[in-house]
Amino acid sequence: xxxxxxxxxxxxxxxxxxxxxxxxxxxxxxxxxxxxxxxxxxxxxxxxxxxxxxxxxxxxxxxxxxxxxxxxxxxxxxxxxxxxxxxxxxxxxxxxxxxxxxxxxxxxxxxxxxxxxxxxxxxxxxxxxxxxxxxxxxxxxxxxxxxxxxxxxxxxxxxxxxxxxxxxxxxxxxxxxxxxxxxxxxxxxxxxxxxxxxxxxxxxxxxxxxxxxxxxxxxxxxxxxxxxxxxxxxxxxxxxxxxxxxxxxxxxxxxxxxxxxxxxxxxxxxxxxxxxxxxxxxxxx
Amino acid sequence: xxxxxxxxxxxxxxxxxxxxxxxxxxxxxxxxxxxxxxxxxxxxxxxxxxxxxxxxxxxxxxxxxxxxxxxxxxxxxxxxxxxxxxxxxxxxxxxxxxxxxxxxxxxxxxxxxxxxxxxxxxxxxxxxxxxxxxxxxxxxxxxxxxxxxxxxxxxxxxxxxxxxxxxxxxxxxxxxxxxxxxxxxxxxxxxxxxxxxxxxxxxxxxxxxxxxxxxxxxxxxxxxxxxxxxxxxxxxxxxxxxxxxxxxxxxxxxxxxxxxxxxxxxxxxxxxxxxxxxxxxxxxxxxxxxxxxxxxxxxxxxxxxxxxxxxxxxxxxxxxxxxxxxxxxxxxxxxxxxxxxxxxxxxxxxxxxxxxxxxxxxxxxxxxxxxx
Ligand SMILES: Nc1ncnc2c1ncn2[C@@H]1O[C@H](COP(=O)(O)OP(=O)(O)OP(=O)(O)O)[C@@H](O)[C@H]1O
Ligand SMILES: [Mg+2]
Numbered sequence: 001x002x003x004x005x006x007x008x009x010x011x012x013x014x015x016x017x018x019x020x021x022x023x024x025x026x027x028x029x030x031x032x033x034x035x036x037x038x039x040x041x042x043x044x045x046x047x048x049x050x051x052x053x054x055x056x057x058x059x060x061x062x063x064x065x066x067x068x069x070x071x072x073x074x075x076x077x078x079x080x081x082x083x084x085x086x087x088x089x090x091x092x093x094x095x096x097x098x099x100x101x102x103x104x105x106x107x108x109x110x111x112x113x114x115x116x117x118x119x120x121x122x123x124x125x126x127x128x129x130x131x132x133x134x135x136x137x138x139x140x141x142x143x144x145x146x147x148x149x150x151x152x153x154x155x156x157x158x159x160x161x162x163x164x165x166x167x168x169x170x171x172x173x174x175x176x177x178x179x180x181x182x183x184x185x186x187x188x189x190x191x192x193x194x195x196x197x198x199x200x201x202x203x204x205x206x207x208x209x210x211x212x213x214x215x216x217x218x219x220x221x222x223x224x225x226x227x228x229x230x231x232x233x234x235x236x237x238x239x240x241x242x243x244x245x246x247x248x249x250x251x252x253x254x255x256x257x258x259x260x261x262x263x264x265x266x267x268x269x270x271x272x273x274x275x276x277x278x279x280x281x282x283x284x285x
Numbered sequence: 286x287x288x289x290x291x292x293x294x295x296x297x298x299x300x301x302x303x304x305x306x307x308x309x310x311x312x313x314x315x316x317x318x319x320x321x322x323x324x325x326x327x328x329x330x331x332x333x334x335x336x337x338x339x340x341x342x343x344x345x346x347x348x349x350x351x352x353x354x355x356x357x358x359x360x361x362x363x364x365x366x367x368x369x370x371x372x373x374x375x376x377x378x379x380x381x382x383x384x385x386x387x388x389x390x391x392x393x394x395x396x397x398x399x400x401x402x403x404x405x406x407x408x409x410x411x412x413x414x415x416x417x418x419x420x421x422x423x424x425x426x427x428x429x430x431x432x433x434x435x436x437x438x439x440x441x442x443x444x445x446x447x448x449x450x451x452x453x454x455x456x457x458x459x460x461x462x463x464x465x466x467x468x469x470x471x472x473x474x475x476x477x478x479x480x481x482x483x484x485x486x487x488x489x490x491x492x493x494x495x496x497x498x499x500x501x502x503x504x505x506x507x508x509x510x511x512x513x514x515x516x517x518x519x520x521x522x523x524x525x526x527x528x529x530x531x532x533x534x535x536x537x538x539x540x541x542x543x544x545x546x547x548x549x550x551x552x553x554x555x556x557x558x559x560x561x562x563x564x565x566x567x568x569x570x571x572x573x574x575x576x577x578x579x580x581x582x583x584x585x586x587x588x589x590x591x592x593x594x595x596x597x598x599x600x601x602x603x604x605x606x607x608x609x610x611x612x613x614x615x616x617x618x619x620x621x622x623x624x625x626x627x628x629x630x631x632x633x634x635x636x637x638x639x640x641x642x643x644x645x646x647x648x649x650x651x652x653x654x655x656x657x
Contacts, residue, residue, distance in 0.1 A: 180383035186370040187348055187377050188397035189448060198396075202387045 038255035052256035062240075062257065069237040070264060072154065073220035079159040080166040080215045081208065087163075088170035088207075089200075106167045114161060118225045121157040122148060125229070149231035157229045158219045165218055166211035173207020174200070205279035213272040217265065237261045299327030299484035300361040300451035302347070307356035309342050309508075316342045317353070318508040324501075326361075327482045329475070331495035334505035335531065340488040343505075344454050347486065349373045360451050371400070376445030376483075380457040382437045384429035390440050391416065391425035397448035415443040418477065435466045442474065446481060453478070453485040459494060471498055492532045496520065504528050524566060526576060526654040535578040536622045539656060542575050549649050552577050556617035558596035560645060565653040574656035581625035583650040586612055586635065587642045596643040598622065603634035610634065614641060 041051040056062045091102045109117060124130045125147040132144040147153050177200060185195040223238040230236065241261070245254035302324040309317040317339040324330050332340045345351040347358055349370040358365050365373050384393050394412040403411070416422045419439035429437055438458060445453060458474070459467045475498055478485050489495050495502045496516040504511040504519065504527075512524040523529035530537070540552040542565060550562045552575055562577060569575065589597060598616035609625045612635060616622050622643065635641065645651065 178381070178383060180379045180381060181385060183348070183350055183370070184377065184379060184383040184385075184444075185396070185400075187350075187373070187375060188444070189371050189400040190396075191371055191400075194400055199385060 034255045034258060037252055038259050040252040040255075043250050043252055052253050053260070055253065056257055056260055065235050065237060065240050066257075066260065066264065068235075069220050069261075070268065072151070072158075072226075072236060073216045073268070075151075075155045076158040076162065076219035077166075077212050077216045079155055080162055080219075081212060083159060084163055084166035084211065085170055085208070088167050088174055091167075091171050092174040103171075106164050106171075109161060110164050114222075114224050117161055118157060118228045121153070121160070121225075121229055125153045125157070148229065149233055151230070151234060154226060154229045154234065158222055158225050161222065161225055162215045162218045165214035169210040169214065170204060170207040173204040173210075177203045206276060209272060209276040209279050213269060213276070216272070217269060220265065299325075299482050301326045301359075302452055302484055302486070303357075303359040303362075304343070304347070305357040305359065307343065307346060307358070308354050309339070309346060309351065310354040315508050317346070319356075320505070320508070320510045321356075322503055322510070322513060324484060324486070326484055328500045329478055329485045329487060329498060331487045331489055331499035331502045332505060333489055333492060333495040333502050333532070335490060338505040339508040340490070340505060341456060344377075344456055344486065344488055347452065348375050348377055348454060374448075374450050375452045375454055376448065376450035377454045377456065378438070378441045378445050378458045380460055382429075382441040384437055384440055384444070386429055388428070389425065390421070390427050390429065390432070393429065393440060394425075394444045394447050396444060401448065411447060412443075415447045416440075418446075418480075419443045419473070434462055435470055438462070438470060439473070442477065446477070446483070451484065453483045455485065455487045457488055457490070459489075459491075467494075474498070496532070502532075504531065506531070522563065523578070523652055526578065526657065529578040529652055529654070533580055534623065535580055536584075536620070538577045538579065538616075538620060538622070539618070540575055540577050542569055542571050542573050542653065544571050545569065545653075550653055552651075552653060554596060556596055556598070556620060558643075559594050560596070560651060561648040562651040562653045563649050565655075567655055569653070569655060575653050576656050578652045578654070579622070579645070579650070581611065581623040582609075583645055583647075584622070584624040584643050585626060585646050586614065586624050586631070587644050589640050589642045598641060598643060600635045600637055600639040600641055602637060605634065612641075614643060616643070 038052055039048045039050070041047045041049045087102065087106065091099055091106075094102060122129075126132070127144040127146075127148070129147070131147060132141070135141045136144065181199050181203070182195055185199050186192075190198065220236070221238055223242070226234075226236045227239050230239075237257070241254050241258050244250045244257065302322075304320055304322040304324075307317055307320045308315065320339075320343065322330070332343060334340055342351065346353045349365070349368060352366075360373070360375075384390075385396065388396070391409070391412045394415050395408040398408045398411055413422060413425065416425055419442055421436060421439050421443070424432065424436065429440065432440065441458075455474070459470055462470060471494060487495070487498060496519065499516060501513060501515050502519050503513045506527050512519060512528045514522075514524075519528060519532055523532065526537075529535050538554050538556055540554040540560075543551040543553055543559065545551070545565050548564055550565045550569075551559060552562055553559050554577065560577065560579075565575065586600075596616060598614040601613040601615050601621065603613075604611045605628065606625075608628060610628050610631050611623055611625045614622045614624060624643065
């Protein structure tokens with residue numbers, strides 16, 4: 001028995017070898033190079049030291065970019081949750097055919113390129129875009145509102161682009177909840193709202209946490225959407241790194257801020273993970 | 286909880302429940318077909334039937350989870366048809382208990398009181414009182430996962446009863462318990478039901494459970510009500526062939542009705558012999574083909590005699606089953622008939638091949654129905 005089990009394990013490891021090799025070659029190695037690069041004091045090479053990190057952490061502009069990027073992630077995550085939860089809820093409560101339709105609508109964004117989706121938002125939010133055209137046609141505004149190249153625009157576009165990442169985990173969590181719970185709650189005298197607040201919402205927390213984690217990570221690193229909707233006036237970390245590396249050819253500094261960004265994201269992710277474990281324990285207690 | 290003798294008659298304090306011509310249609314199929322049940326206050330009624338006969342559907346209609354296609358549900362003489370589940374004042378114990386996993390046992394029990402806006406202190410003391418009633422007063426701080434199946438069921442019962450419902454519904458509440466625990470819980474539920482005097486509907490496909498626990502049993506088949514009677518009547522005087530074969534075991538023998546009146550009938554069996562039966566069900570003329578149902582304990586195995594008018598056969602096999610001995614006898618027309626006798630009366634097993642005569646232990650035990 002033990003021998004069979006060990007055989008199975010070796011077999012499994014061999015199967016994973018190509019993936020592991022790819023992982024080392026294309027992920028770990030570049031990361032190590034990046035880390036090494038970040039300690040170079042000068043773009044032309046030469047000495048190693050903490051200069052780049054000192055530069056970044058001592059520079060209020062750089063810290064501002066980091067702060068606004070992390071904050072952008074929070075806003076996008078909150079908006080996505082507020083819009084996504086009802087969709088997941090609706091999916092759960094619908095009859096079979098409607099479920100399929102809702103699922104298709106949720107997945108649709110994933111089937112088109114991010115670039116295409118983002119340009120769609122440029123069209124929607126532009127000065128002559130759908131929103132402004134509609135508002136002025138109704139007569140609510142005389143001059144077009146500035147929607148494109150605003151943070152609000154970025155948040156809304158990112159929320160739409162990342163929506164599946166929020167909705168899918170919540171749908172999974174909701175579908176795991178025994179339908180008898182809702183029946184038990186209502187027969188004990190609770191209305192829909194109380195049943196939702198006291199039973200459904202707490203039991204779907206693991207899905208909410210997972211969805212928030214995915215959305216957050218995707219939102220703060222969404223280079224294309226951030227830059228196209230945000231335009232030149234707004235600077236977030238991915239674009240900042242790109243400028244330093246590509247435009248200014250300051251590779252060590254770009255590497256250093258990449259590492260700082262990476263660490264910040266890891267901190268946020270581990271907070272989410274801890275929350276996730278807590279909520280799972282809570283839901284399955 | 287007011288004291289009442291656990292074995293006393295149904296309490297008059299419970300609400301009456303009337304199911305009036307309930308029909309439930311799913312697409313073109315009828316899950317429940319014109320079921321009418323008039324249930325007295327404080328009565329414990331078992332809904333008994335095979336899988337898919339509409340028991341759960343009926344329960345969900347009473348609870349208000351499902352709006353019936355036709356008919357009315359009346360509690361205490363008032364229609365509850367328009368009321369949502371949270372305003373019907375019913376309590377349910379689900380088959381899987383459905384205890385909220387993210388709440389403690391005490392919070393689960395207090396849930397319904399909280400929903401009714403009862404203040405915290407009262408919630409706590411009521412929950413404690415209910416937990417004491419189900420003998421779990423010391424486990425209020427645990428979560429449901431930390432309880433055994435039987436304990437979870439007690440909590441589910443306490444939670445359902447805490448809001449003082451008019452009707453208690455139990456959907457196969459003992460199905461998930463092992464045999465010993467099941468018996469304990471059956472007694473426990475019966476005790477609490479008697480104490481609280483609450484009108485109770487017990488859904489089950491276990492006939493022993495239905496017969497032992499219920500004041501009256503409603504036997505359902507394919508959405509139709511077959512019989513609604515006290516357990517002994519269900520067993521001794523089944524209204525239909527279905528009830529006779531579904532409840533307890535029965536030997537089915539073909540025959541021809543010789544004559545009958547209101548109290549008895551006589552049937553000439555295809556396998557030989559003339560047998561005196563209960564009055565035939567329905568409008569049967571002498572000479573019609575009938576099916577006679579004889580329970581294994583209605584027969585005794587005797588030595589072959591000279592009398593021609595007897596049911597003769599040959600022993601196929603004998604099994605000692607604790608308190609009883611069961612013989613399988615192959616009779617004249619090839620049917621295998623089971624006979625169960627107390628072992629005090631029959632200490633020796635009959636050897637296979639022994640010719641025997643089967644005789645009813647008393648007249649008019651067998652039921653007669655029109656041949657299928
Ligand atoms: N939502 C539904 N849609 C269509 N048909 C249904 C639905 N629910 C139940 N039925 C059908 O109605 C009939 C009765 O179902 P019900 O669940 O009431 O049976 P039951 O007596 O509780 O059976 P069991 O002992 O297996 O629980 C079955 O034939 C079932 O297939
Ligand atoms: Mg059922």
